[in-house]
Amino acid sequence: MNVVIDSGNTYSKIGWFEGAQLIRYTTRLTFDELLQAVRADLPENIFFSSVSYSVAAFEEALGVQCKIFNLSPETPLPIKKDYETPQTLGADRVAASVGANFLYPNEDLVVIDMGTCITYDLVDKDATFQGGLISPGVKMRFNAMHSFTKRLPLVEPESDPPLIGKSTRAAMQSGVMNGVLAEMQGIIEMYRHKSPDLRVLLCGGDAAFFESSLKPPIFAVPELVLIGLNRILTYNVSLQ
Incomplete structure (x- = not known):
């Protein structure tokens, strides 16, 4: 069994894989909870990806002997990168x-990842990462309106707000949620001008x-990052 870990600024996500099959996953773990979860079900291999902790810090905190891989700009990948600053990717x-x-495989793909920021990345049918764009995420937009003005409240996102808001809070909801939707639809359309057969993953x-x-066809793959980390792990194991 393999374990892959995506550790963010606040919470971590962990997935257990048998080969390419995601058996189970857990989200919103603190670092201590993450360590406990790994120790409770020790895998054959661990792939650790984090913006907050080094692989050395994770290995020391774990305190258990496992084969641990991590993702760095030098990590071998099963796709190519056509990117001018791979060290910042x-x-x-x-x-x-x-x-x-x-x-x-063998398709032109755009991956829209809706986290703190929204990223739109193109992977072509030749398995080459071509780059993309980065936009402020939903909560970042709400936080910006609240932080950079004196009177606008801090608003949480809601699904399908009316286009015409009848209050300040409703107008903010419409501006962010409908604005992000319009942005996504427009960018998808621009990508499809370049590649009519483009597949969109969310x-x-x-x-x-x-x-x-x-607008369809849009394919939602909630655990796409975990699936990708496991693919990188199995690829690196195969190189040994």
Whole structure:
């Protein structure tokens, strides 16, 4: 069994895989809870990806002998990267792109990952990561309106707000949620001008707010990053 870990700024996510099959996963774990979960069911291999902790810090905190891999700009990948600054490329963007190519090989793909930021990344049918764009995420937009003004409240996202808000709070909901939806639809359309047969994959914590509102065909794959990390893990194990 393999374990893959996606450790963010606040919470971690962990997935258990048998080969390419995701058996189970757990989200919103603190670092201590993550360590406990790994110790409770020790795997053959661990793949650790984090924006907060080094693999050395994780290995020391775990305190158990396991074969641990991690994702860095030098990690061998089953896809190519056509990117001018690969050392700045976020691990989530890499993992989601690898997962997309694994699930849908030989296709042009755009991966929309809706986290703190919204990323739109193109992986072509030749398994090459071409890059993409980064946009402020849903909560970042709400936080910005609240932080950079004196009177606008801090608003939480809601699904399907009316286009015409009848209160300040409702107008903010409409501006952010309908604005993000319009952005996504427009960018997908621009990508499809470049590749008419493009397949669109949606993942990330805020994807559920928009999945039913986007024009089909849109494929929601909530655990795409975990699938990608596991694919990178099995690829690196095969190279040894």
